[in-house]
Amino acid sequence: MISSYLKLSLTALRANKMRTLLTTIGIVIGMMMVIVVFSLGHATQAIVTAQLESYGANTIVVEVKTPGVSEMSPGSATAMMEGVTVATLKEEDMEDAFLIPGVTDGYAAVMGLERIVSVYDDQQYMIQGVSASFIDIDQSDVEYGRFFTASEDKSLARVVVLGKGVAEELFPDVDPLGQSVRIGELNFKIIGVMESLGVVFFQNMDDMVYLPLNTTQKLIMGIDYVPYFLLQVENEEMVEAIKNDVIALLDQRHDIVGEDKRDFRVTTMDEAISMMDGVTGALQILLIVLAGISLVVGGVGVMNVMFVAVTERTREIGLRKAVGATSRAVLCQFLCESVLVTFVGGVLGILLGLMVVWLSVVVAGLVGVEIEFFVPVGGIILAIGAAFAEGILFGVYPAKKAAGLNPIESLRYE
Template sequence: MTLKNSFKTAIKGLRANKSRSALTILGIIIGITSIILIMSLGKGAQELILNQVRGLGSATIIIEPGREPKGPSDFSAFFTDSLKEREVQALLNPSNVPGLESLSPIVLVSGTVAYQNEVHNFSVVGASELLAQIVNVYPETGQLFSDEQTQDLSAVAVIGYEVKDKLFGESDAIGETIKIKNKAFKVFGVFPKKGQVGMLDVDNTIIIPYTTAQKYLAGVNYYQEIIAKAKTEALVPQTVEDIKITLRNLHNITDPAKDDFHVVTQEDIAQRVGMVTSILTIFLSAIAAISLVVGGIGIMNIMLVSVTERTREIGLRKALGATTKNILTQFLLESVILTLLGGVIGILLGIFFSFVSALILSKVVGSGWQFAISIQAILLGLGVSAFVGLVFGLYPAQQASKKSPIEALRYE
């Protein structure tokens, strides 16, 4: 019996029970659809975050206090005061770090921001005016504060697009006074709508001089972070090395394992993000795979019913010359065709829902969300569905093929 005829026979068998066949593969359809959807959303999220990270610019280098965290819950090293003005001055010395183009200390402040009756929470970032150059965001209206204003501890602020919208609405913000933690700041500039740049949500951020932030708002004399930029992307590795050597010399550290700071590049962040989203995608897909197991059991159940129902047919086929293998192939093919069909429908539905989700998400998170579907996801969907058919179809098919023709023909 040729494979083509086995296929035809199997399809005829399935057609005889169309609605049952359709209901049987629902489990597979749902399983494959969710896997495709999850993989697509995971990929979309990964692309989105990676694009934001890349928005930092490939030459960006971030210096953080404390040793490199050993795991996601290793916070202990974060809260140290190893980065201060002295470190900044050492790094700015061209003989120490020749590849460095510019840097800005970062001081993070939390607290309410008020203008007249409007009170909101925004992130307030203390930085130097060079931050604008590093992250490549400049005020649309007004201007940045100057280096002198930073040295003078001026109470001035440049606000993000959403901040302006929420506090001032349509009216002009430049020159107005806002209160951050009850201290008055004069609005100097407004950033254009920019979205996420690296870890910075520019639209919801207020930038003030880091000196002012340290003294009046945070009450600290250290920095949470120093953001720096190498002259070119090619200079990044050398610059990272130079930064490490400079800080170690400054802190009298001989053993790199005892570093009280760590340096992260844009590439490092991208890798970490990629890993996290991949793990998340795999984890969610594994949950979706449970529905495939349930679907597979459904297939096995229906195939067993079908085998019992068609006992006479099996007996007849054997009497007419079908071998054990012929019968096994026929029933195995029936279940594989069922699950493959479910797989194909699931893939199509998955692509459809991914596309719709991408449309909705791109409205929610901005144009950064791209519809992404990978060939691997499709091949995986097909492979998994065929595999489910084989695994869960084998037992019923064996039951069918083992039937003795006389017993089967006698069956009422």
């Protein structure tokens, strides 16, 4: 019985190939989005979580924030992202935090875009002014040459360490060690080249230029503050207590009374991972809602097309009923056609979604971002189930209309 309904449905759909194709477009787009969201969402979350975890659970981040912004709300942006300059966080805040028992190390950083000029080329790169301890905490390494020292940082030494990509672009086929580059109006001596670090937090670290923190602040940017600094703690069990000690210290140093007046945020790695999970989760929900809207629009399209099909095939329905077809048989046939359309659209959407994910993985690999090709089995099952449900939900009303037609009146229909 079911096979006969399928044969009749396939025959009817083949007779109107263009209409069937147009009907499935909304379904295809919706299903594709479901697969892409599940797959790339999972991969992105895994990348960010792994990169955060690489700092270690014993790491605390102190960053500026706009006073009055919620302390831990995932929806609250940092002051930098809001375009607000909060100039109250200093390197001295970090140095005082080093005096807290259990704090073992840390580094502060500032970042900005600057044009770097060599005798061979000049381009704009992201520069990062960091404490000398950055090289140890960030688990980075110098491929050749050396990193700058704490004394060079304090003395405003004009030295620079190039990312591997920067070195290759500014000094093609030339050893850059000992050479000079110009940043602004000043010349800086190249003392090292970093190993290839790839992409971290969607930033190509091979295109980064590293300078001493104080040199960058005073000679290039003309500032005396930092947007953030990291602290490392002796062991994971001490993190929460030291976080509270850091908050108390900065409240005192910044003369802050009341949590809503704070111009800084202190975050542990566990909290950062939870916040990132919340952000990616909210983004996934938003995209799934958009995919759902696309599916609803596609479903309405299916329903409208099925109504048109019922109208066009009124005489056919009357003839079938006249030779003995029951209303149930007519209903089942039209319902089968509706489900078949949404199922085909669902399968095409799944295949297209997997193709988009695969292409995204390939393109990401070309720019240095390693993304896992994740096949979301749960998402595929959900998509197939949604396709069947959509076919039934949006096909039942036109099918009922077809089943309820009077055979005599249908045969008279022109």
